[in-house]
Amino acid sequence: MSENSKLKDFNIESRQFESIQVKESELSIIDEVIQDFAPETAFLYNIREDESEEQQIKTGRLHENRILGIILKFYLDGKKKITTGEVESEYKKYFKEIARSTISTYLNMLKKESTLYKEREGRIVYYIFYEEPPKGIKPFWFTRIFCIVPAYFERALYYADLYLTAEKYVNQYIKKYHSEEQNVILRNFKFLIGIVILNILKNRSSKCVLCQFSKREMYNKMEEMISIAVKDRSDVLSDDLQDAIAQKYAEIPIFDGIYIKGENKEENIAETILKLADDYKKDLEFQIMVSNRRTSLRLKQNEVLESENIDI
Numbered sequence: 517m518s519e520n521s522k523l524k525d526f527n528i529e530s531r532q533f534e535s536i537q538v539k540e541s542e543l544s545i546i547d548e549v550i551q552d553f554a555p556e557t558a559f560l561y562n563i564r565e566d567e568s569e570e571q572q573i574k575t576g577r578l579h580e581n582r583i584l585g586i587i588l589k590f591y592l593d594g595k596k597k598i599t600t601g602e603v604e605s606e607y608k609k610y611f612k613e614i615a616r617s618t619i620s621t622y623l624n625m626l627k628k629e630s631t632l633y634k635e636r637e638g639r640i641v642y643y644i645f646y647e648e649p650p651k652g653i654k655p656f657w658f659t660r661i662f663c664i665v666p667a668y669f670e671r672a673l674y675y676a677d678l679y680l681t682a683e684k685y686v687n688q689y690i691k692k693y694h695s696e697e698q699n700v701i702l703r704n705f706k707f708l709i710g711i712v713i714l715n716i717l718k719n720r721s722s723k724c725v726l727c728q729f730s731k732r733e734m735y736n737k738m739e740e741m742i743s744i745a746v747k748d749r750s751d752v753l754s755d756d757l758q759d760a761i762a763q764k765y766a767e768i769p770i771f772d773g774i775y776i777k778g779e780n781k782e783e784n785i786a787e788t789i790l791k792l793a794d795d796y797k798k799d800l801e802f803q804i805m806v807s808n809r810r811t812s813l814r815l816k817q818n819e820v821l822e823s824e825n826i827d828i
Contacts, residue, residue, distance in 0.1 A: 542609070542673065543609060543669060543673060545673065545676045545677065545680060546562075546669065546672050546673055546676045546713070547562070548676070548680065549675075549676045549679045549680065549710065549713060550713070553679070553706075553710035553713070553714075554710065554714055554745045554749070554811075555811075555815065556745060556811065556814045556815055556818055557714070557717070557741065557742055557745045560738050560741055560742070561717045561738070561742060563734065563738060564610070564611065564665060564724075576622070576625075577728075577729075578729050579614065579618065579619075579622050580622050580625065580626060581661065581662065581663045581727075581729065582607065582610070582611055582663040582665075582666075583603055583607070583619065583622055583623065583626070584626070584631070584661060584662045584663070585662045585663030585664060585665060585666050585667065586598075586603050586606045586607060586610075586663075586666050587603070587632070587643065587645065588649055588662050588664075588666070588667055588770075589606070589666035589667045589670050590602070590606075591645065591649060592667055592670070592768060592769060592770075592775065592777065592778065593670065593777045593778050594777060594778020594779045594780065594781075595778070596644055596645070597635065597642035597643075597644055598642060598643050598644070599640060599641065599642060599643070600616065600619055600620050600623060600641070600643075601616075603619050603623065603643075604616050604619050606666060607619060609666075610665050610666050610669065611665075623643050626643075627643070630646050631645070631646055632644060632645060632646055633646050649662070649770060650770070651769065651770055651772075652770075652771075652772060653770065655722070655723050655726050655771060656726045658723075658770060658771075659723055659724075659726045659727045659728070660728060663727070664720065664723045664724075664768070664770075665720065665724070667768050667770075668716055668717070668719065668720035668723075668768060669720070671716050671766075671768060671773075671776065672713050672716045672717060674776055674777065675709050675712050675713050675716070675765075676713060678709050678785070678786055678789075679706055679709045679710065679713070682702055682705055682706050682709070683702060685705070685786040685787075685790060686698060686701055686702045686705060686790065688787075689701065689787060689790040689794075693794075695794060697794075697797070700797060700801075701790065701793050701794055701797075703800075703804070704793035704794070704796070704797065704800045704804075705789060705790055705793040707749070707793075707800060707803075707804055707807075708761065708789050708792060708793055708800070709789065710749070711746065711749050711750050711761050712761050712765045712766050712789075713766075714742060714745055714746045714749070715746055715761055715762045715765075715766035715767075716766045716767075717742050718739055718742040718743055718746055718766075719762075719766055719767055719768075719771075721735050721738040721739040721742060722739050724738075725739060745814075746762075748807055748810040748811065748814070749803070749807045749810075749811075750803065752799070752802060752803050752806055753796070753799055753800070753803050754796070754799060757792065757796060757799070760792075765785070765789070
């Protein structure tokens with residue numbers, strides 16, 4: 517099947533699903549970057565669908581999976597003690613809202629199972645992982661316990677902020693390294709950050725496929741379509757650069773990506789990517805030219821497909 521046909525099928529089928537759109541103001545900056553950098557993926561990257569929730573089966577395990585995923589997100593940011601209120605606030609960012617009492621019930625169940633333990637400071641109760649989350653585990657086993665959506669969206673949020681404030685980091689870099697190609701470095705930096713964000717969203721969908729609660733067909737198609745967008749913007753770059761973007765920067769530490777926040781933060785991410793933007797100037801110039809042509813073509817194809825659907 518051609519990529520054009522895949523896009524048409526996905527457009528039609530995706531309308532059959534209800535998705536939680538990015539309404540939270542904090543997360544909306546991801547949408548702003550996607551609309552600017554990869555608008556052909558804007559209709560699909562944030563879809564979150566669960567068979568269990570729709571059919572009202574195994575919802576207890578689903579809630580536990582999501583709550584542990586939220587605590588994992590904080591953990592990767594270097595925050596290891598979490599309150600019920602913080603879990604409640606994060607839960608409604610990513611999923612259909614549930615009552616605070618329900619969250620408290622599942623936090624206490626996870627405590628009884630020795631997955632979490634409690635620590636009290638005055639009137640405040642904190643929940644903490646009883647054991648440190650594993651590193652290097654296969655995604656299939658990890659997604660049985662932890663929802664990875666919050667961790668991946670938090671990672672995308674970090675890079676979206678870099679993308680939207682790119683000039684600040686470029687100016688710091690120019691001042692430090694005395695480069696005279698500010699516009700070129702700015703263009704390349706934003707382009708690399710955009711590819712990182714697309715890879716984060718692709719990596720996220722590849723894990724959602726493995727989740728016991730997910731609509732796998734939907735996530736398979738999502739991964740396939742985002743992979744096309746990634747390929748359009750990176751396939752003529754060197755393998756080393758592609759690997760670094762897809763794994764080191766776009767993957768969460770549980771699956772061998774680097775820490776970008778918290779006490780384990782491994783490097784100055786912005787400066788490192790700026791050096792790549794500077795070192796690979798020629799490669800990126802050619803890739804951006806090719807990518808612009810492809811993106812223009814994809815958007816025209818989308819418009820044609822949408823008009824055909826309207827006619828039907």
